[in-house]
Amino acid sequence: MRTNSPESPNLRATLLLCCLAQFMVILDVSVVNVALPSIRSSLHFSEQDLQWVVNAYTVTFAGFLLLGGRAADLLGRRRVFVAGLTLFALASLAGGLADSKVLLIAARAVQGLGGAIVAPASLSILTTTFEEGPARNRAVGIWGAMGGAGGAAGVLLGGVLTDLLSWRWILFINVPIGLLAAILAQRYIVGSRAERSERSFDLAGAVTATLGLSVLVLGIVRTDVTGWGSVPTLALMAAGLVLLSAFVAIEGRFAQAPLMPLRIYASRTLRVSNLVVFLLGAATFAMWFFLSLYLQQVLGYSPLRAGLAFLPMTLSIVVASTLASRGVTRVGPKPLLVAGMGMLALGLFLFTFLSPHGSFLGDVLVPSLLSAVGMGLAFVPVVIAATSGVAPHEAGLASGLMNTFRLFGGALGLAALAAIATAHTNSDLRHAVGMHAALTSGFVVAFGIAAAFAATGALVAAVGLPPVSIRASRRRAIAAEGA
Structure with a gap:
């Protein structure tokens, strides 16, 4: 059953559980970044093998998203959501207990599989629970805020737990949260799936x-x-x-009965929004990665201090996403998406002025806040655009597509920018430039290209999103508010 009111206790619980799950699985994309040096020394990773602590999660997460989204539609959204949470929690426990490289990497891969099940199922639950209009916009806006904040909060939480306890706690913390969410989901989330005639695999x-x-x-x-x-x-x-x-x-x-009916791409809004979320992922994954490296390798921050440096960014994303979820019912997704991507581009551009002798207040704070507000303003409308107008039996598919484009953009953007930054750093080192200056030079180039990704996303949204979809969004919102 769906309703326009988000005030029902069951609806509030559904929203809370879906947002908590999304926050948790996106957080685990970045939570290990600050902990990598501790993991390397604890389990004797080589530099080459260490990347797989991150990559094992990303590869399975991105690879199984489409399948996870379709499974939610066919097998039941609540059932798949609970299964994904349970798998994610158990894999986190195994990773925290791992006493070898192989076990940790395998656990991270299974975590990614759990994330690929949870992420599209959680959004599919929201889009089939709340009617299209203000109620859904608010729900998706809060969900988007949690997903957007999860990446920045991952660095924050990873630094705090690694410094105060152990790197193993960045995994252990998922266990009680994931299992409790799975138990509560059985009680509060209403089961739903595609009609029987649409459930072929x-x-x-x-x-x-x-x-x-x-x-x-x-x-x-x-x-x-x-x-x-x-x-x-x-x-x-x-x-x-x-x-x-x-x-x-x-x-x-x-x-x-195709897994991804190609007719879904007949929607211009869906095509454009998925391209924009691809560029958004490419820009933001790179920002979290390179900013974390700059704070630790250039400014000499401890994991705890580096994590705390992400606190203003995390809070700003939440505030901006909340405002965006309200504003999108008034102006539609397009203006907010263009403004958000533009502000993100500006923040990333300001990072190109980083100095090897910089400081948090002088070099990092203002670009971080601008980038965070831009992310918050952009992510909510792009999620709404990517899932609006989709048939209920394809809600999981649309969510899986959106998350796939975001993670694929993040993986491609980060890999490309890491290679470019490393090449610039090595070139400077060959010319007898100091280590801190050489590292900063590589990071600055990466931030500049990330800014170009975000600016391109703003342009694509401005030119590509059809105005008719915006007017229709406003009419639906006004009609729903007056009902």
Whole structure:
């Protein structure tokens, strides 16, 4: 049953549980960044192997999102949501107890699978529980705030837990939260799924999509070790593209009940919003990564101090997302999305003035606040645009697509910018530039390109989002408020 009122106790509980789950799985994308040095010394990782603590999560998360979204539609959104939370919590426990590199990497991969199930299921639950209009906009806005804040909060929480307790607690903390959320979801979230006639499963599409996305992301995240032109990188990327091409062919010609009906891309709003969220992911994942490195490697911050430096950013994202969820019912998603991406671009551009002898107040605070407000203003309307007008039985699919584009953009953007930043740093070191100056030079170039990603997203939203969808959004909002 769906309602326009978010004030029902069950609806409040549903919203709280979905937002908590989204916050948790997005937080785990970045929570290990600050803890990597401690993990390396504890489990004797090499520099080359250490990347897999991050990449194992990203690869399975991105690779299984489409399948997770469709599974929520077909098998039942609450059932899949609970299963994903339970899997995520148990994998977190295994990771926290890991006494070897292999066990930790395997646990992170299973965490990513759990995240790929939870993320689209949580948004699908919201979009099928709240009617399109102000109620859904507020719900999705809060969900977007938690997802947007999760990335920044991951660095904050990772630093605090690593410094005060142990790196293992960045994983242990998920266990009680995930299991409690799974138990409460059984009580408060209403079960729903696609109609029986729409519940056929496209096995060939599921296999080719999951393998294609996983292999392609795997090729991208390995570039910082093997390089972009190496045989392993090119082979993985080629295999991923072949599998995804086969997936498109299967969906368009052979599947009777396709995993991703290509007709969903008939919506111009969906196409444009997914492109914008791809660019948003590319810009923001890079920002969290390089800012964390600048604080620790250049300014010499401890993990705790570096984590606390992200507190203003985290709070600003939450505040801006809350304002955006209210504003989108008045002006529609397009103006807020354009303004948010533009402000994010400005904040990232200001990071290009970082100095090897800088300070938090003089160099980091203002760009952080601008970037955070931009993220908060952008993420809410882009999620609403990516899921509006979608049939209820395809809500999980639309959510999976949006999250796939965001993570794929983040993986591709971070891999590309890491390679570029490393090349600039190494070039400066060969010319006898000091280590701090060389590192800052690489980070500055990366921030500049990330700013270009965000500016391109603002332009794409301004030009590509059809005005008719904005007017329709306003009419629906006004009609719902007057009902």
